[in-house]
Structure formats: C-alpha cells, structure tokens
Amino acid sequence: MKIACVILLVSLSGCDGNIGSGPLSTNAIPTEFASNGERIYLTGVSVSGKPISARDGDSAMGMHRQMHGSGCATCHGVEREGRRLMPRFWIKAPALTGNALFGDDDHKQDSSGHGDHGIYDAISLRRAITEGVDPAGEPLNQAMPRWSMNESDLNDLIAYLQKSHAR
Structure with missing residues (x-):
C-alpha cells in the first residue's frame, strides 16, 4: 500500500509532464551545441571544459543540482x-523563452508563483x-x-537566452 501511495504521489507531482531533465524527463540533453551559451545552458559546462560554479541559497536544491546535472x-x-x-514538485522553475524574458508574455503572477516580473534586458538578466534578483x-x-x-x-549565455527573441 505504501508503495502504491508513493507511485501515485510521484505520478501526480508531474501530471503536467514538466518534471525537469532528470531520469523521469522526456527531454534528453543534446550532445552537440550551436554555441557556447547553449552548451552552458544545457550542461553547466563551458566550451573550455570548465564547469560553471554556483552558490545555492537552498542547500537541498544545491544537492539536487549536483546529483542531476548543473545546467x-x-x-x-x-x-x-x-x-x-x-x-520538490510544488516548485516550478519559470520559462526562459525569449517572450517570457523579453517579450509579450503576460508578466502577471501565475499559479506557480512566477511571472510577476518586468521585462528583462541584458543587464537585468x-x-x-549572478545575483538572483529580478528586473x-x-x-x-x-x-x-x-x-x-x-x-x-x-555574455555567451545571455546571447543564447536572447537569441529567440527578435527585437
């Protein structure tokens, strides 16, 4: 019975199909990259081979990031x-699409607690x-x-995040 409850909980936690890029994800990380910014975004490793480091405000999430990848x-x-x-299935990382960051998406608060921010530019991004603050x-x-x-x-990472949004 306990196993069935755990399976049900895990299933429901990802009922929208968006459960990260770990072992339960349907999105695999590519092995070839169009740019250094894309490589950093997807893997957390620069084209130089050096891992990008981070300070974590939440030690549990830092441990999770270390276990499942750091991009x-x-x-x-x-x-x-x-x-x-x-x-932590109740936390949803926001979209980082061009429109979500720089464009026409509705920037009002959504049900996940994200989206209540102004439009980003290169400086605020x-x-x-690096500092963990919104615009x-x-x-x-x-x-x-x-x-x-x-x-x-x-600069390469910011250029990658900006590239899909035509100004």
Whole structure:
C-alpha cells in the first residue's frame, strides 16, 4: 500500500509532464551545441571544459543540482519551457523563452508563483543569473542558484537566452 501511495504521489507531482531533465524527463540533453551559451545552458559546462560554479541559497536544491546535472536546463527544461523541480514538485522553475524574458508574455503572477516580473534586458538578466534578483531588484526564489562564470561565458549565455527573441 505504501508503495502504491508513493507511485501515485510521484505520478501526480508531474501530471503536467514538466518534471525537469532528470531520469523521469522526456527531454534528453543534446550532445552537440550551436554555441557556447547553449552548451552552458544545457550542461553547466563551458566550451573550455570548465564547469560553471554556483552558490545555492537552498542547500537541498544545491544537492539536487549536483546529483542531476548543473545546467540551467536541469530546472528550466531543454526547450526553456519551465519545469517542476524534483523532488520538490510544488516548485516550478519559470520559462526562459525569449517572450517570457523579453517579450509579450503576460508578466502577471501565475499559479506557480512566477511571472510577476518586468521585462528583462541584458543587464537585468545578468543580475538575475549572478545575483538572483529580478528586473526590479526583488530576490528570486532561493531554489535559483547564483551562478559564477567569466565575462565571456556569461555574455555567451545571455546571447543564447536572447537569441529567440527578435527585437
């Protein structure tokens, strides 16, 4: 009976199909990349082979990130669509699509507690990645790592996140 309850709970936790890029995900991480920014987003490793480091505000999420990979896609999804975080299925990492960050998406609060932010630009996105604050300077969820990388890698990641949004 306990096993059935656990299976049911795990099944329901990902009922929207967005459960990250771990072993239960249907989105596999590619092995070839169009840019260094894409490589960093998907794997957390620069083209130089150096892993991108992070400070975690939430030690449990940091442990999860270390176990399941350390790229942005681990939480935000391979297609940048946003994902539920496992084992904390009640937390949903927001979408990082061009429209969600820079464009026409509705930036009002949604049911996951995300989306209540202004439109990002390159400077505010840099601060979100490295300092964990939104465009208004408000703190992001503690589950969001505060990433540390060299200037070139950070510029490549920002360019990758901006590329799908035509200005």
